[in-house]
Amino acid sequence: MSMTHPKTPHVVDARYMEPPEPFVQTMEMLDTLKVGEKMLLLLFREPHPLYKALRQNGHAYETELLPDGTFEILITR
Amino acid sequence: MQALLSFENAPPFTAPLRFFITAPLLAALAGLLLLWEGGDLLLSRWHPGALALTHLLTVGFMLMVMLGALIQILPVVAGASLRSPLLLARLLHPLLTFGVLALAGGFASGEQQLLQVATLLLLSGGLLFLASAGRALWSAPSTSPTVAGLKIALLALSVSLLLGGALALALAHGWAWPLPELTNLHAGWALGAWSTVLLAAVAYVVVPMFQLTPAYQARSGWYFAPAMSAALLLWSAGEIFALPPLVLLGKQCAAGLGLAFVAQTMYLQTKRRRARPDAIYRFWQSGLGCGLFALLLVLTVNALPDAFSWPGWPVLIGILLLPGTFVALITGMLYKIVPFLGWMHLQSAGRGKLTAPSMGKLLPEEENLRQWRLYLFAMASLILAVFFPAWLARPAGALFAIAMGMLAWNLFRALRRYREHLRRIAEHFSEAV
Numbered sequence: 086m087s088m089t090h091p092k093t094p095h096v097v098d099a100r101y102m103e104p105p106e107p108f109v110q111t112m113e114m115l116d117t118l119k120v121g122e123k124m125l126l127l128l129f130r131e132p133h134p135l136y137k138a139l140r141q142n143g144h145a146y147e148t149e150l151l152p153d154g155t156f157e158i159l160i161t162r
Numbered sequence: 163m164q165a166l167l168s169f170e171n172a173p174p175f176t177a178p179l180r181f182f183i184t185a186p187l188l189a190a191l192a193g194l195l196l197l198w199e200g201g202d203l204l205l206s207r208w209h210p211g212a213l214a215l216t217h218l219l220t221v222g223f224m225l226m227v228m229l230g231a232l233i234q235i236l237p238v239v240a241g242a243s244l245r246s247p248l249l250l251a252r253l254l255h256p257l258l259t260f261g262v263l264a265l266a267g268g269f270a271s272g273e274q275q276l277l278q279v280a281t282l283l284l285l286s287g288g289l290l291f292l293a294s295a296g297r298a299l300w301s302a303p304s305t306s307p308t309v310a311g312l313k314i315a316l317l318a319l320s321v322s323l324l325l326g327g328a329l330a331l332a333l334a335h336g337w338a339w340p341l342p343e344l345t346n347l348h349a350g351w352a353l354g355a356w357s358t359v360l361l362a363a364v365a366y367v368v369v370p371m372f373q374l375t376p377a378y379q380a381r382s383g384w385y386f387a388p389a390m391s392a393a394l395l396l397w398s399a400g401e402i403f404a405l406p407p408l409v410l411l412g413k414q415c416a417a418g419l420g421l422a423f424v425a426q427t428m429y430l431q432t433k434r435r436r437a438r439p440d441a442i443y444r445f446w447q448s449g450l451g452c453g454l455f456a457l458l459l460v461l462t463v464n465a466l467p468d469a470f471s472w473p474g475w476p477v478l479i480g481i482l483l484l485p486g487t488f489v490a491l492i493t494g495m496l497y498k499i500v501p502f503l504g505w506m507h508l509q510s511a512g513r514g515k516l517t518a519p520s521m522g523k524l525l526p527e528e529e530n531l532r533q534w535r536l537y538l539f540a541m542a543s544l545i546l547a548v549f550f551p552a553w554l555a556r557p558a559g560a561l562f563a564i565a566m567g568m569l570a571w572n573l574f575r576a577l578r579r580y581r582e583h584l585r586r587i588a589e590h591f592s593e594a595v
Contacts, residue, residue, distance in 0.1 A: 103372075130370065130371060131305060131306045133238055137241075148305065154379055154380050
């Protein structure tokens with residue numbers, strides 16, 4: 086599911102997706118980005134296994150928890 | 163991609179499965195105990211057989227699944243990696259299993275030595291788990307209500323275990339302690355600050371994930387665990403300083419908070435995006451319904467003790483809360499977590515060349531729903547048995563034992579299907595070589 090967001094035009098809204106879809110879609114979108122570009126993952130939980138994969142691949146990420154319970158994860162390729 | 167899906171430190175599938183399959187067998191034993199002992203067991207919560215039955219459900223089923231699941235999911239939900247999860251599972255599982263059998267046996271027979279053995283086994287198991295999980299969890303930052311809740315839940319587990327151990331020894335040695343008050347506190351910490359806080363912390367992740375609902379509001383998530391532990395601290399302070407109004411306030415706040423969590427989850431379930439009711443939805447629906455009634459009853463009985471002096475009320479509350487709420491919510495989660503873990507391990511074993519069978523093939527929904535219907539029938543009989551113990555206690559015990567036996571059987575079959583697929587994968591790769 087692609088949409089735009091003030092933080093970046095590259096967004097995966099995985100809030101109503103079942104695992105492992107959010108992981109798969111995030112990794113797929115990261116592959117399409119240029120180095121230094123950012124993407125945003127929206128999720129109702131903190132994806133610790135994804136964090137681990139991002140760290141292993143050298144991608145930086147920042148997480149913000151919104152009042153409605155959405156985690157916004159901004160990932161830099 | 164496949165390598166990334168398999169968590170490097172994740173223990174093998176059989177590590178949590180041994181807890182998940184043993185738990186319903188111990189719950190079935192609780193049903194068999196009721197079948198054996200009959201209606202006397204439901205006359206008062208202080209009946210020795212009732213204490214045995216309670217602990218087969220709380221330690222044998224609830225604690226067994228909770229600790230087994232935490233060994234598996236701490237890295238996934240909290241980013242906290244245990245040092246040797248398989249070794250921990252191998253040591254903890256027999257300690258819990260033999261510990262709860264000795265405890266139930268000790269309660270039912272009044273045998274002093276059994277209670278002492280049970281205390282030793284369960285406290286060793288608890289300490290072992292608390293040390294490993296505590297070390298892993300405290301090195302993880304509290305970036306979500308889930309992580310913060312898990313930390314508070316572990317503290318509450320240690321208080322519950324200490325109180326439980328002290329009570330078992332006091333009972334074994336006949337020490338003149340205020341046993342009813344201490345027992346209530348033990349139950350409050352174990353069910354409120356440990357089980358409910360843990361359940362909520364895990365629910366923040368798994369309810370939206372597995373039932374496709376919106377998320378819990380962040381603020382309620384951050385406040386829930388500290389508020390519940392504050393209520394239990396008030397209650398404890400009230401007991402220590404002999405201040406009955408403070409005890410009542412603590413109890414009512416704890417029940418009110420539980421009620422708020424139940425209501426919030428029921429509301430989220432109405433917003434779910436999956437049309438077909440599956441087993442997790444059904445178990446959560448019936449579990450939350452029982453929780454709602456139980457907590458309303460707790461609030462009423464506490465507020466009007468004279469009007470509700472019948473000893474059957476606490477028994478009814480216990481039945482609604484333990485087999486009715488916690489067993490149901492945990493079973494619902496098992497029906498999602500077990501096939502998900504199996505799928506994940508098979509996917510990783512297939513190394514991207516062989517696709518794992520779908521989750522529904524490992525644990526078919528129709529079988530899970532059939533077990534839920536049987537469980538619901540058993541629950542209805544258990545509730546009615548509180549009012550007609552002489553007639554219904556034995557059939558209700560038998561039905562509950564069958565429903566729990568069927569849960570163990572369903573999970574065992576999932577393990578068998580998993581092993582068949584694993585064998586096929588191994589054959590494929592050996593042929594390819």
